[in-house]
Amino acid sequence: MSDLEQNKTDLRSVSQTGFLKILNVAGIYGVVVLFILLGIFLQLLGVINNFMTASNMLNIVDAVSMLGIVALGMAFITYSGHFADLSAPTTMALTGIVAVQMLQFGFVAAIVSAFIVGTIIGLINAFAIGKLKVNPIIWTLALNYMTLGVIRVIWANKQIYPDMIASSEKAVELFDNIYRLRFFNKIALPMIMLIILVFLFHFVMSKSKFGIQLKITGAAKKSAEYSGINVERMIGAAFIISALTATLGGLTVTSLSRVGAWYNGAGYDFKAVTAIVIGGMTLAGGRGSIIGVLGGVLVIGLMNNLMTLLGVGTFSQDMIRGIIFIIVVGLNAKSLRNLGRDDA
Amino acid sequence: MRNKINKKQILSLGDRYRIYVLFVLVFVVMTLFAPHFFNAWNLTSIMKTVAMNGTVAIGFTIILIVGQLDLSIGTIITFAAVIGLGLKDAVGYGVSVPLAIIAGGLIGLINGLLVAKVKINSFIVTLGMLTALQGAIYTITGGNTIAVTDDQAFAISDWLQHQIVPMLTPRVIIAIVLVVSFSIFLRRTRKGRNFFMVGGNSKTAWLAGVDSDKYTIVAFVISGVMAAIGGILFAMESAAATLNLGTNSLMYVLSATIIGGTSMAGGKGGVFRSFIAVLTLTTLYNGIVLLGLGNEVQIFISGIILASVILYEAFVEYRHDKVVGQRPELLKELNTIQ
Numbered sequence: 001m002s003d004l005e006q007n008k009t010d011l012r013s014v015s016q017t018g019f020l021k022i023l024n025v026a027g028i029y030g031v032v033v034l035f036i037l038l039g040i041f042l043q044l045l046g047v048i049n050n051f052m053t054a055s056n057m058l059n060i061v062d063a064v065s066m067l068g069i070v071a072l073g074m075a076f077i078t079y080s081g082h083f084a085d086l087s088a089p090t091t092m093a094l095t096g097i098v099a100v101q102m103l104q105f106g107f108v109a110a111i112v113s114a115f116i117v118g119t120i121i122g123l124i125n126a127f128a129i130g131k132l133k134v135n136p137i138i139w140t141l142a143l144n145y146m147t148l149g150v151i152r153v154i155w156a157n158k159q160i161y162p163d164m165i166a167s168s169e170k171a172v173e174l175f176d177n178i179y180r181l182r183f184f185n186k187i188a189l190p191m192i193m194l195i196i197l198v199f200l201f202h203f204v205m206s207k208s209k210f211g212i213q214l215k216i217t218g219a220a221k222k223s224a225e226y227s228g229i230n231v232e233r234m235i236g237a238a239f240i241i242s243a244l245t246a247t248l249g250g251l252t253v254t255s256l257s258r259v260g261a262w263y264n265g266a267g268y269d270f271k272a273v274t275a276i277v278i279g280g281m282t283l284a285g286g287r288g289s290i291i292g293v294l295g296g297v298l299v300i301g302l303m304n305n306l307m308t309l310l311g312v313g314t315f316s317q318d319m320i321r322g323i324i325f326i327i328v329v330g331l332n333a334k335s336l337r338n339l340g341r342d343d344a
Numbered sequence: 345m346r347n348k349i350n351k352k353q354i355l356s357l358g359d360r361y362r363i364y365v366l367f368v369l370v371f372v373v374m375t376l377f378a379p380h381f382f383n384a385w386n387l388t389s390i391m392k393t394v395a396m397n398g399t400v401a402i403g404f405t406i407i408l409i410v411g412q413l414d415l416s417i418g419t420i421i422t423f424a425a426v427i428g429l430g431l432k433d434a435v436g437y438g439v440s441v442p443l444a445i446i447a448g449g450l451i452g453l454i455n456g457l458l459v460a461k462v463k464i465n466s467f468i469v470t471l472g473m474l475t476a477l478q479g480a481i482y483t484i485t486g487g488n489t490i491a492v493t494d495d496q497a498f499a500i501s502d503w504l505q506h507q508i509v510p511m512l513t514p515r516v517i518i519a520i521v522l523v524v525s526f527s528i529f530l531r532r533t534r535k536g537r538n539f540f541m542v543g544g545n546s547k548t549a550w551l552a553g554v555d556s557d558k559y560t561i562v563a564f565v566i567s568g569v570m571a572a573i574g575g576i577l578f579a580m581e582s583a584a585a586t587l588n589l590g591t592n593s594l595m596y597v598l599s600a601t602i603i604g605g606t607s608m609a610g611g612k613g614g615v616f617r618s619f620i621a622v623l624t625l626t627t628l629y630n631g632i633v634l635l636g637l638g639n640e641v642q643i644f645i646s647g648i649i650l651a652s653v654i655l656y657e658a659f660v661e662y663r664h665d666k667v668v669g670q671r672p673e674l675l676k677e678l679n680t681i682q
Contacts, residue, residue: 128655132661133658133662135654137413137467138598138602139654141598142599145650146647146651148643148647149643149644150644152643274475283468315479315481315487316483317479321476322475322477325472326469326472329468329472330462330464333462
């Protein structure tokens with residue numbers, strides 16, 4: 001190969017890297033902007049109405065706030081290189097149903113007991129996966145199944161309603177308000193929770209000692225172990241955080257549906273993984289950020305909103321979502337590889 | 345010293361044949377306690393249930409052996425059933441059934457290419473495929489069960505239900521033939537052994553001249569084809585393709601494969617053991633129903649069994665890791681000096 005040819009190939013690879021680099025830096029927010037531009041474009045064409053309105057934008061965030069809460073916590077697991085917490089759906093269902101059951105002792109008892117149950121599930125995961133090093137996917141799937149069995153055996157396949165169990169009207173009202181409380185008549189409580197969690201978790205993940213140790217654990221577990229990080233505790237903590245946010249999500253979902261039942265929270269496991277991975281966290285661990293995960297959640301919200309406005313059926317939405325998911329993740333993996341930041 | 349080795353050998357033998365022991369145990373307990381369990385009619389119905397998930401488990405086991413995961417098997421089952429029965433009126437079973445199986449293979453091929461060539465984690469690829477296929481199934485069918493009602497379809501359905509050998513219907517025989525041939529292929533041929541090598545250590549396999557990518561792709565194709573065969577045959581027997589046909593299969597097959605001793609880490613496992621595990625779980629479920637207990641108890645118990653098997657394996661590994669690199673004989677020497 002002559003020098004000239006050598007030069008040519010170099011140039012081409014540089015320009016290609018340039019594009020991928022933009023993709024990599026702008027990341028998921030590039031996609032967010034893309035979807036918003038698409039929405040504005042379609043609105044200008046007159047295909048859809050009411051996209052660029054304040055209330056629609058609020059709706060978008062409102063619709064994904066619960067998913068966001070669950071995904072933000074689960075992101076710590078992905079960050080630590082342990083894929084995902086597939087026990088999230090039944091954690092949500094169990095904590096929700098326990099809260100409804102405990103409403104007979106008042107609102108505070110309900111919330112406290114839900115969080116106790118959530119913590120116990122987190123601890124079980126932490127022990128099995130942190131200490132015994134079980135494969136996280138099958139373990140959380142098995143635990144999901146087992147918890148489902150527990151709920152259905154204890155409550156005998158029945159649903160329970162807050163207003164039939166609670167000791168006072170006040171408790172029911174408070175419980176209903178977990179989802180329904182609006183600040184300034186517009187901003188819902190789950191949205192506030194989401195925003196607080198984003199700030200808190202962003203700080204924890206990228207600035208705190210715990211976050212940095214977790215990153216090393218996720219990126220190179222052996223190195224982390226040899227440099228004196230208590231790897232077992234790091235992984236355990238990630239699973240406990242995830243269980244706690246699942247509890248928060250479970251309480252909100254139960255408050256929304258006003259019924260405690262075993263099927264509450266179904267589907268949140270895979271939806272959360274989708275958001276996390278679209279948001280730029282790789283399953284290999286140690287890469288990505290909370291802000292990225294928020295972007296992933298927003299993309300899912302925007303996508304759902306746009307498709308609904310366009311009149312795409314629910315089932316076709318699934319199909320499109322699945323395909324976009326694979327494409328975005330594929331591009332992300334490719335960009336990382338081409339930039340030499342991933343050996344996979 | 346000698347005694348210790350024996351103990352170890354017994355433990356490892358127990359591990360390997362664990363699933364057979366478990367099966368005999370479940371079978372004996374159900375025979376003793378569950379009413380109407382041990383009779384030809386009930387045993388036939390167990391075998392019929394095993395036929396679908398047993399076939400699907402072949403593909404899933406091979407996927408785990410090469411160290412990947414396929415979450416899309418459940419939807420492939422339904423998809424194949426929908427294609428096979430949906431196109432029957434237009435082209436007849438002669439064309440639609442092969443089409444359904446080819447569709448399963450194609451989905452597997454896409455999965456495999458994305459995993460091996462684009463190098464996206466199989467968890468993500470098959471999760472995306474699961475979502476996309478779920479949407480496709482509902483879009484194609486409009487949410488309705490597909491039923492075929494002409495004489496030919498009923499005749500085939502009747503034939504599939506008739507027992508060629510006592511207790512063995514055609515579907516069961518097909519499943520057993522597939523299990524035995526894949527078992528022999530994996531154990532006795534070089535190509536079959538290569539699957540284990542790829543799963544055990546894909547770099548080493550590559551250095552040894554095994555095209556790991558190719559084996560990964562083939563594994564996904566086999567998984568897709570097996571799921572499609574299981575799904576289409578089941579749908580043909582019941583002459584209807586319901587949209588939740590494969591919903592429970594993922595958990596069922598995954599549990600069975602893990603309980604059967606195939607490792608999620610790759611490089612270890614066996615098709616025949618998975619089949620016996622499917623048989624064990626089905627027998628257990630059947631017995632639970634006969635004992636008059638509900639669906640919830642079935643979910644609860646299978647969750648407990650799966651969790652304890654996983655924990656037991658992890659515990660063995662954990663104890664093994666703790667003593668790796670330790671030299672007990674040197675420690676003993678040190679103690680005697682002091």
